[in-house]
Amino acid sequence: xxxxxxxxxxxxxxxxxxxxxxxxxxxxxxxxxxxxxxxxxxxxxxxxxxxxxxxxxxxxxxxxxxxxxxxxxxxxxxxxxxxxxxxxxxxxxxxxxxxxxxxxxxxxxxxxxxxxxxxxxxxxxxxxxxxxxxxxxxxxxxxxxxxxxxxxxxxxxxxxxxxxxxxxxxxxxxxxxxxxx
Numbered sequence: 001x002x003x004x005x006x007x008x009x010x011x012x013x014x015x016x017x018x019x020x021x022x023x024x025x026x027x028x029x030x031x032x033x034x035x036x037x038x039x040x041x042x043x044x045x046x047x048x049x050x051x052x053x054x055x056x057x058x059x060x061x062x063x064x065x066x067x068x069x070x071x072x073x074x075x076x077x078x079x080x081x082x083x084x085x086x087x088x089x090x091x092x093x094x095x096x097x098x099x100x101x102x103x104x105x106x107x108x109x110x111x112x113x114x115x116x117x118x119x120x121x122x123x124x125x126x127x128x129x130x131x132x133x134x135x136x137x138x139x140x141x142x143x144x145x146x147x148x149x150x151x152x153x154x155x156x157x158x159x160x161x162x163x164x165x166x167x168x169x170x171x172x173x174x175x176x177x178x179x180x181x
Contacts, residue, residue: 050105068126068136076144079158086166096130134172141177150178
């Protein structure tokens with residue numbers, strides 16, 4: 001079963017993509033997200049909660065790329081902590097798919113960055129697409145120190161099972177990204 005889960009996840013796995021900076025040993029998520037936003041020109045939405053009246057607030061993602069990548073970043077830790085990012089990615093995607101207010105509030109958060117009009121229009125198109133067939137991709141990015149190259153088999157089995165279940169439940173394109181030192 002160990003190899004089976006890894007084989008199921010392998011086609012959706014990217015390691016150390018150019019759009020994200022390398023991880024610095026011991027770095028926390030917040031500083032990493034700020035560096036990634038500055039380097040890649042991503043919208044930094046970490047801790048930028050969308051508050052839907054009468055409902056619990058949610059974080060759409062940590063980073064939002066101009067290419068429509070909704071990036072959820074979590075530092076490689078225990079399975080219990082890793083399950084949080086998987087749940088967050090699923091819930092925020094479902095809210096963006098089902099709630100026009102959530103999409104409007106995300107649009108307001110993007111406007112606060114005063115992006116160039118073509119970038120803003122692309123982002124608005126990706127966000128609006130959640131109402132029908134999402135054109136954006138939701139990524140779970142796991143940052144951390146790895147033995148040599150980042151590898152899915154270095155994650156706890158329960159984390160790999162959660163990632164596999166998350167991918168099957170996602171209503172849009174999704175991917176797993178590993179970033180290491």
